[in-house]
Amino acid sequence: MTPRIINAATVSGKPRASVGGSSRRMDFATLGRAPMQLTLGRRRITSRDLQVVEAAEELLSEEVPEPDGVAQNVSLLRGFNATIPSADKSRARRRQTRNVDTPRLGLKRLGMGARGMLGDEEDHEGESVASEEDMVMIGNTVGRGRKSKAKRRGRESLSAGKTFGKEELVRQTQEIERDKENIHVRRALMNNEIAEITHKIETLDAMRAKLEQDLLKLQEDELELDDELEGVRERLELETSRTRGAHADHAIQSSRRRKGPTFLPSEHDELPPGVAFMTLESHTTPITALDFSEPYGTLVTASQEDSQPRVWDLLTGEEIGRLRGHQGTVKCMQVEEQVCVTGSEDGTVRLWDLRRVDEDEDWEGETFSLSDVAEEDESHDGGESHTNGIRSASSQPSSVAEREGPCVRLLEGHTKTVSALYFEDECLVTGASDKTMRQWDLNTGQCVMTMDILWAISHPPASAPGSALPNHLFTGAAAAAGSFAVPMPPYADGSWDMYQDFVGAVQFWGYALVSGSGDGAVRMWDMRTGQPHRTLLGHTAPVSCLQFDELHVVSGSLDKSIRIWDLRTGGIFETLKYDHAVTALQFDTRKIVAATGENGVKIYNRTSMQHSSLLTNGHTKPVERLRYMDRYLVSGARDSTVKVWAL
Amino acid sequence: MPTELPYAADAEVSLSYDELEVLRLQYQRELSQSHVTTQTKFNYAWGLVKSPIREHQVEGVRLLQEIYRAEPTRRRECLYYLALGYYKFGNYEEARRFNSLLMDKEPSNMQAQSLASLIDQRVTREGYIGMALAGGVAAIGTILLASLIRRAARK
Numbered sequence: 001m002t003p004r005i006i007n008a009a010t011v012s013g014k015p016r017a018s019v020g021g022s023s024r025r026m027d028f029a030t031l032g033r034a035p036m037q038l039t040l041g042r043r044r045i046t047s048r049d050l051q052v053v054e055a056a057e058e059l060l061s062e063e064v065p066e067p068d069g070v071a072q073n074v075s076l077l078r079g080f081n082a083t084i085p086s087a088d089k090s091r092a093r094r095r096q097t098r099n100v101d102t103p104r105l106g107l108k109r110l111g112m113g114a115r116g117m118l119g120d121e122e123d124h125e126g127e128s129v130a131s132e133e134d135m136v137m138i139g140n141t142v143g144r145g146r147k148s149k150a151k152r153r154g155r156e157s158l159s160a161g162k163t164f165g166k167e168e169l170v171r172q173t174q175e176i177e178r179d180k181e182n183i184h185v186r187r188a189l190m191n192n193e194i195a196e197i198t199h200k201i202e203t204l205d206a207m208r209a210k211l212e213q214d215l216l217k218l219q220e221d222e223l224e225l226d227d228e229l230e231g232v233r234e235r236l237e238l239e240t241s242r243t244r245g246a247h248a249d250h251a252i253q254s255s256r257r258r259k260g261p262t263f264l265p266s267e268h269d270e271l272p273p274g275v276a277f278m279t280l281e282s283h284t285t286p287i288t289a290l291d292f293s294e295p296y297g298t299l300v301t302a303s304q305e306d307s308q309p310r311v312w313d314l315l316t317g318e319e320i321g322r323l324r325g326h327q328g329t330v331k332c333m334q335v336e337e338q339v340c341v342t343g344s345e346d347g348t349v350r351l352w353d354l355r356r357v358d359e360d361e362d363w364e365g366e367t368f369s370l371s372d373v374a375e376e377d378e379s380h381d382g383g384e385s386h387t388n389g390i391r392s393a394s395s396q397p398s399s400v401a402e403r404e405g406p407c408v409r410l411l412e413g414h415t416k417t418v419s420a421l422y423f424e425d426e427c428l429v430t431g432a433s434d435k436t437m438r439q440w441d442l443n444t445g446q447c448v449m450t451m452d453i454l455w456a457i458s459h460p461p462a463s464a465p466g467s468a469l470p471n472h473l474f475t476g477a478a479a480a481a482g483s484f485a486v487p488m489p490p491y492a493d494g495s496w497d498m499y500q501d502f503v504g505a506v507q508f509w510g511y512a513l514v515s516g517s518g519d520g521a522v523r524m525w526d527m528r529t530g531q532p533h534r535t536l537l538g539h540t541a542p543v544s545c546l547q548f549d550e551l552h553v554v555s556g557s558l559d560k561s562i563r564i565w566d567l568r569t570g571g572i573f574e575t576l577k578y579d580h581a582v583t584a585l586q587f588d589t590r591k592i593v594a595a596t597g598e599n600g601v602k603i604y605n606r607t608s609m610q611h612s613s614l615l616t617n618g619h620t621k622p623v624e625r626l627r628y629m630d631r632y633l634v635s636g637a638r639d640s641t642v643k644v645w646a647l
Numbered sequence: 648m649p650t651e652l653p654y655a656a657d658a659e660v661s662l663s664y665d666e667l668e669v670l671r672l673q674y675q676r677e678l679s680q681s682h683v684t685t686q687t688k689f690n691y692a693w694g695l696v697k698s699p700i701r702e703h704q705v706e707g708v709r710l711l712q713e714i715y716r717a718e719p720t721r722r723r724e725c726l727y728y729l730a731l732g733y734y735k736f737g738n739y740e741e742a743r744r745f746n747s748l749l750m751d752k753e754p755s756n757m758q759a760q761s762l763a764s765l766i767d768q769r770v771t772r773e774g775y776i777g778m779a780l781a782g783g784v785a786a787i788g789t790i791l792l793a794s795l796i797r798r799a800a801r802k
Contacts, residue, residue, distance in 0.1 A: 046702075046705075048702075048705050048706065048709060049705055051709060052705055052708050052709050052712065053738070053741075055709075055712050056712075056729075056733075056738075056741045056744075056745075059712060059715055059716065059729075060744055060745065060748065062715075062716075062722070063719070075650060075651040075652070075724055076685075076686070076689045076693075076721065076724050076725075076728075077651050077652060077653055077693075077724075078651060079686045079689065079690075080686070080689060080690050080693055083686060083687075083690060084662075084666065084670065084690060084694075085666055085669045085670075086666060189684070189686050193684055197682070
């Protein structure tokens with residue numbers, strides 16, 4: 001018998017256990033439920049049930065915090081009562097109490113007729129359903145009165161003869177109070193909703209901004225990859241030409257135009273970006289020019305009042321030697337592998353072989369020049385001793401044959417300070433304060449052409465009809481008068497100089513030459529004819545630095561701005577404004593690095609249009625010169641130090 | 648501040664079909680806009696729980712569970728409604744657990760206390776039924792056994 005009972009119990013228990021919950025206790029309560037289940041439980045057990053049941057366990061274990069915010073003020077039940085459709089019933093009811101029973105006026109047909117619409121012939125739309133006791137009937141006196149005495153007695157107002165009764169009115173006030181509370185409740189709920197949604201929108205906006213930034217970053221990466229591709233392609237060409245035994249002395253493209261990444265020691269990756277990791281201190285006056293052959297290669301720096309640029313080994317940070325020969329401050333230079341070209345205030349341009357700087361160190365030969373004394377070991381400049389005067393009075397350009405010592409060649413011809421130069425392969429272009437630019441052949445040392453900027457200013461190239469007349473800073477006469485000197489705007493530390501370089505910068509490629517000059521104009525010349533064919537006007541102060549690539553010309557000037565021009569059309573793409581005069585710049589597809597009269601080196605990101613500044617372990621006085629290759633930047637400042645940065 | 652809750656009797660009063668339909672439409676509309684406010688969900692869930700149809704009750708409890716999961720601030724009220732829902736379709740075990748959680752938080756809550764006593768009543772009533780059933784089964788079993796023995800003895 002007992003087994004049967006147990007069987008019965010288990011049989012009845014099973015359907016309950018699968019539906020009823022987690023408890024497996026067999027007690028009388030569960031037994032009692034069994035008949036109900038068996039008889040009424042014919043319905044299928046749906047997944048809903050199971051879901052509900054299983055979830056209960058999990059939910060019970062969750063924490064129940066104190067309610068706060070809207071949850072505390074407005075309970076769910078209140079909200080329910082305020083927002084269900086029947087909440088509005090009382091209002092409808094009250095409106096009905098104000099319904100006046102008038103003979104059919106046909107208002108709807110009237111209205112539709114007034115709008116020009118055909119009315120329904122059906123006139124008996126259902127009157128609104130309301131409980132009988134709510135309808136207040138006006139006696140038919142009004143209707144009858146009208147029929148009898150239409151003219152004289154004015155029609156009574158609709159509300160005349162209507163009484164509600166005190167109870168009704170009290171009830172109505174109570175209902176209205178309740179409705180007002182409901183509105184209060186609903187308002188609280190809606191405010192809460194609005195706050196939540198605003199919060200969500202803000203989060204989404206933040207996400208969108210972040211994604212847009214990432215998009216810009218991708219663009220930058222793509223530009224970098226493009227550059228890398230070009231660099232690799234060049235390398236491929238070079239190496240295939242080498243294996244084929246072609247001229248090994250065909251120089252790799254000038255470092256100024258090379259695009260791809262350079263070779264860097266693996267340790268360079270470990271350097272924190274944006275920090276100056278090497279400082280070279282040896283000069284005593286502000287740095288006026290610097291250039292280096294390659295990262296961790298050879299660096300040449302020059303400073304004011306010092307006619308001997310110093311040569312450094314960037315691997316060790318040690319000074320290797322000096323370049324003796326110039327008589328005045330070196331204002332501009334360019335270094336390509338082991339060749340260095342410098343232009344100085346004495347009006348001469350010298351070509352140096354940097355490999356020979358080491359040899360000089362132990363030389364104890366006689367000195368011929370009037371400059372440095374024999375106190376130091378190194379000596380011997382390139383032999384422009386007796387045979388040629390330091391500066392020939394005639395304007396004939398002359399050169400000196402190779403002598404021992406690092407100076408390989410001397411190019412004379414300019415009468416005033418050589419303030420800008422650029423060379424590539426065998427061609428050199430220099431610009432000087434005598435307001436001319438000269439093109440030289442470095443093999444022979446001869447000046448091939450002289451381009452007169454003054455002439456170009458007074459005879460501007462034929463401009464297209466209808467375009468505005470060029471607005472020069474200096475008229476031809478003024479420019480010709482005397483030496484050119486413009487006070488610069490002060491640097492960040494308040495110091496300023498007289499800016500006397502009429503030609504601020506030059507660069508050429510093939511036959512196209514671009515120059516930036518003291519009248520604020522950027523001119524594009526054809527070196528075959530020696531004539532400028534285009535003038536880019538926009539700067540209001542002398543142009544101090546410029547660079548161009550296939551698409552853009554970027555020029556910086558003393559008017560505290562950097563302008564980016566379109567090379568083909570001459571239109572301005574962008575103008576970047578700074579706080580002080582711009583003295584040096586270099587750019588690539590992704591960034592512009594500029595020295596703008598502050599202690600920090602300014603970097604402008606061209607894709608994200610963000611400015612940043614290199615300050616860590618930086619200079620203590622305004623930066624004047626800089627040069628970078630790939631992730632290696634060298635900067636020179638008025639504090640007479642040269643710092644090397646990892647970008 | 649004690650939570651404002653309805654007495655269990657309120658759960659036995661169901662909404663009219665139209666009203667429930669309106670709530671359902673409101674809920675569906677907000678669902679299609681993929682932004683459902685808690686109040687709408689609760690309105691619909693509560694309307695479902697009040698209904699006498701068991702499927703509705705289960706669905707209502709499911710929605711209440713979702714609210715419970717999603718809104719920590721509303722959990723305390725949901726405890727009560729969930730207990731009520733379980734009570735309506737007969738899961739007294741869960742009902743009791745949720746309700747006791749609520750009473751831990753608010754021992755002086757009248758509605759929770761009344762719900763607790765209701766649950767106890769039901770459970771004991773079923774216990775009586777069970778006992779009666781067991782007794783009846785036992786009685787029938789004894790009679791059968793006795794008749795068998797008698798038959799065997801007679802043989």
